[in-house]
Amino acid sequence: MAKDMTLLWGSSSPPCWRIQIMLEEKQLQGYNQKLLSFEKMEHKSQEVLDMNPRGQLPAFKCGNHILNESYAACFFLENQYKSQGTKLIPDSPDAQALMYQRMFEVLTLHQKMVCVIYYNYMVPEGERHDSAIQRNKEALTAELKLWEGYLNKTDCCLAGKEFTLADVLVFPYIAYMFHYGLSSERYPALAKYYNSLKDRPSIKATWPPYWQKFADQDALKTI
Amino acid sequence: MAKDMTLLWGSSSPPCWRIQIMLEEKQLQGYNQKLLSFEKMEHKSQEVLDMNPRGQLPAFKCGNHILNESYAACFFLENQYKSQGTKLIPDSPDAQALMYQRMFEVLTLHQKMVCVIYYNYMVPEGERHDSAIQRNKEALTAELKLWEGYLNKTDCCLAGKEFTLADVLVFPYIAYMFHYGLSSERYPALAKYYNSLKDRPSIKATWPPYWQKFADQDALKTI
Numbered sequence: 001m002a003k004d005m006t007l008l009w010g011s012s013s014p015p016c017w018r019i020q021i022m023l024e025e026k027q028l029q030g031y032n033q034k035l036l037s038f039e040k041m042e043h044k045s046q047e048v049l050d051m052n053p054r055g056q057l058p059a060f061k062c063g064n065h066i067l068n069e070s071y072a073a074c075f076f077l078e079n080q081y082k083s084q085g086t087k088l089i090p091d092s093p094d095a096q097a098l099m100y101q102r103m104f105e106v107l108t109l110h111q112k113m114v115c116v117i118y119y120n121y122m123v124p125e126g127e128r129h130d131s132a133i134q135r136n137k138e139a140l141t142a143e144l145k146l147w148e149g150y151l152n153k154t155d156c157c158l159a160g161k162e163f164t165l166a167d168v169l170v171f172p173y174i175a176y177m178f179h180y181g182l183s184s185e186r187y188p189a190l191a192k193y194y195n196s197l198k199d200r201p202s203i204k205a206t207w208p209p210y211w212q213k214f215a216d217q218d219a220l221k222t223i
Numbered sequence: 224m225a226k227d228m229t230l231l232w233g234s235s236s237p238p239c240w241r242i243q244i245m246l247e248e249k250q251l252q253g254y255n256q257k258l259l260s261f262e263k264m265e266h267k268s269q270e271v272l273d274m275n276p277r278g279q280l281p282a283f284k285c286g287n288h289i290l291n292e293s294y295a296a297c298f299f300l301e302n303q304y305k306s307q308g309t310k311l312i313p314d315s316p317d318a319q320a321l322m323y324q325r326m327f328e329v330l331t332l333h334q335k336m337v338c339v340i341y342y343n344y345m346v347p348e349g350e351r352h353d354s355a356i357q358r359n360k361e362a363l364t365a366e367l368k369l370w371e372g373y374l375n376k377t378d379c380c381l382a383g384k385e386f387t388l389a390d391v392l393v394f395p396y397i398a399y400m401f402h403y404g405l406s407s408e409r410y411p412a413l414a415k416y417y418n419s420l421k422d423r424p425s426i427k428a429t430w431p432p433y434w435q436k437f438a439d440q441d442a443l444k445t446i
């Protein structure tokens with residue numbers, strides 16, 4: 001079945017990375033894949049637009065099914081391959097509730113992170129304001145403190161001892177933030193989480209070959 | 224079990240409305256609930272903060288499980304009450320893939336809608352730019368055209384003939400946009416979708432008693 005899947009992806013894009021981790025966890029190696037360059041605007045090519053009308057990566061096809069949203073792809077794959085590879089939705093209601101809550105809360109963290117890392121990329125020069133930059137940084141700091149608290153209380157993974165769909169969906173963002181300079185000293189629980197998962201086979205096998213250069217590599221150093 | 228659930232909500236908030244529709248669909252009426260006022264800043268009260276540290280609504284508790292994210296609450300309830308009320312995740316891979324893709328794509332629509340409706344609310348006076356307002360409107364128009372195309376091709380619901388979790392999660396935003404002035408003439412497929420679901424019992428029973436006054440009621444009239 002993996003031969004019937006095609007992933008067009010960009011290096012260091014957390015949504016792309018999620019699908020790659022997911023495919024490893026479900027033992028679906030051997031899928032068709034193509035690494036495209038954001039810098040060369042290959043995500044706006046006809047090949048991508050044919051699968052993803054927004055011209056974004058990932059563009060993912062599973063048989064005839066288009067699943068460009070990384071959450072959609074991960075949920076679909078877990079549902080279709082329940083008994084293959086890692087079981088990623090726990091049966092226990094406690095772990096399940098925590099998994100769902102964390103995997104969707106990360107959308108808020110993502111939003112706040114993007115506003116800091118990509119401010120200059122997203123806001124044209126004449127519209128930039130130091131007050132907005134400052135506000136965005138404060139919002140991200142407050143958000144990160146919440147996550148630091150969550151991870152202080154867990155065993156190793158987001159929903160307890162077991163690696164779940166929440167980790168597939170959240171880990172790439174945590175790795176992303178450390179790559180862009182987040183301080184391990186100020187966020188030790190986040191750093192512990194990052195270190196405990198970075199060598200997991202599915203994650204190691206799909207580690208981004210390079211990181212996007214749109215953003216300052218120290219963008220999160222002062223957060 | 225519904226007696227063991229508590230929902231703190233705000234009127235016309237799509238995330239709150241989703242959980243209300245979900246609870247109706249799963250025949251979980253009789254839960255504890257409290258309508259709070261955004262205008263009076265009741266979402267920042269201690270009662271909310273005890274359940275939702277971001278001070279946002281919904282704040283939802285199901286037994287001991289905190290599920291403030293509307294997606295998290297809906298997925299959890301569907302999983303825990305699979306055979307009760309409406310079955311909201313279809314078995315057919317075709318419908319399932321489409322359902323997942325649409326329910327997560329709506330996050331992009333939401334983001335673009337918020338940037339138009341709440342521009343003045345989100346951006347302090349000294350930081351506002353006509354060029355940003357124009358760009359936000361164009362982005363929303365392009366996004367809405369995509370959805371108009373999607374809905375042109377479906378039977379009545381987002382993933383085909385059956386009402387699914389995608390409709391629970393997307394419908395409140397579509398209703399929201401028509402409330403804020405979206406044109407039925409320019410978006411006939413969206414209007415048809417809206418009209419075909421607005422009298423569904425779960426939706427009618429939970430229709431917002433009033434709409435938030437933060438935004439201009441005609442905010443989307445020119446989109």
